[in-house]
Amino acid sequence: MGDDEKEPTPQELAEAAALARALEEGRAGGGPPAPEDALAAAALVRLRGLDRARAQVVLDRVVAARRQARRRRAWMILAPLGALAAAAVLALGLTAPLRRHAPAALRSATLPRPSTALIEAQLQAAHGQPAPLDAEMRSYRRALYGALASRYGGGQ
Amino acid sequence: MTNRFMLGLLGALWALAGCSHSGGAPEAARWIAGAAAAHEHADQALARGDREAARADLSSLVASPAPDAVAPSDRRLVLQDALARLAHLELLAGRAEQAQALAERGLALGRERDLFAANLLTARGQAREALGQDRAAADDYHEALLIDEALLRETLEGSAP
Numbered sequence: 362m363g364d365d366e367k368e369p370t371p372q373e374l375a376e377a378a379a380l381a382r383a384l385e386e387g388r389a390g391g392g393p394p395a396p397e398d399a400l401a402a403a404a405l406v407r408l409r410g411l412d413r414a415r416a417q418v419v420l421d422r423v424v425a426a427r428r429q430a431r432r433r434r435a436w437m438i439l440a441p442l443g444a445l446a447a448a449a450v451l452a453l454g455l456t457a458p459l460r461r462h463a464p465a466a467l468r469s470a471t472l473p474r475p476s477t478a479l480i481e482a483q484l485q486a487a488h489g490q491p492a493p494l495d496a497e498m499r500s501y502r503r504a505l506y507g508a509l510a511s512r513y514g515g516g517q
Numbered sequence: 518m519t520n521r522f523m524l525g526l527l528g529a530l531w532a533l534a535g536c537s538h539s540g541g542a543p544e545a546a547r548w549i550a551g552a553a554a555a556h557e558h559a560d561q562a563l564a565r566g567d568r569e570a571a572r573a574d575l576s577s578l579v580a581s582p583a584p585d586a587v588a589p590s591d592r593r594l595v596l597q598d599a600l601a602r603l604a605h606l607e608l609l610a611g612r613a614e615q616a617q618a619l620a621e622r623g624l625a626l627g628r629e630r631d632l633f634a635a636n637l638l639t640a641r642g643q644a645r646e647a648l649g650q651d652r653a654a655a656d657d658y659h660e661a662l663l664i665d666e667a668l669l670r671e672t673l674e675g676s677a678p
Contacts, residue, residue, distance in 0.1 A: 474675060477673070480632070481669075483632065484665045487635070487639045487642070487661040487662050491639075494636070498636075502598070506549065506556070510546065510553070513545040513586070514542050
């Protein structure tokens, strides 16, 4: 084993760790992902205090560590996604009969928006005049319960 | 962490499987129809000046448990609407404390910024005003006005061509 291939010193390893952190932070900062060669070039500049061969040993460790971390992260993301996809497929299978038999309205009925007259009546009620609100709410309630009946398949 | 995730997943699937066999939709439809009927009966009772009968109709609606098949958001608005009406009836009967309690019960079901919350806030404001809590009443009216303003904007934007 030549001098260049010796294990890196603790100081070199500390610098490599700092470099890896700096590279990660650079990515987290929102910039585009740097290609491996660009990372290597940047690392070599950072490690210019070392001769090229020694720097390469440190750099290889940084790159290997980054690859391992990426694989770990990918697994951590893909495993739950895979489980979710499986759950979605199962859920669709389990609820298919329910969706087939549910009335179309149950899936699509939307509740009526309050009219401007109703909101104005509400404004008046908040100013101490509740009478118009009663009349407007009666009308709105009919539309509301009609929509709810459609939603739950009761019809009205 | 993974175990908890898998347990949660199994729980969700179990719940879905249960839903597909529960057949709860007819019960939900009956509950909704019952709520509509309670309001109609209350309207008829009020038309003939019988506030107590109206109160009894709406009280029985509020007391009837909603089936599981009714979506929580639908259950909330049905109950909030009935509780706001009940609070208003209590105010008309001069029972401000009961009105305040009913409005608070309705607001405790959820504070969506919708018409039902605005009605409950207005009812509570009126109750608080009757109880001499002017500052608290003003806060309720103000919150109701803010909701109305937002609703008005949404409605106007929704009806824009």
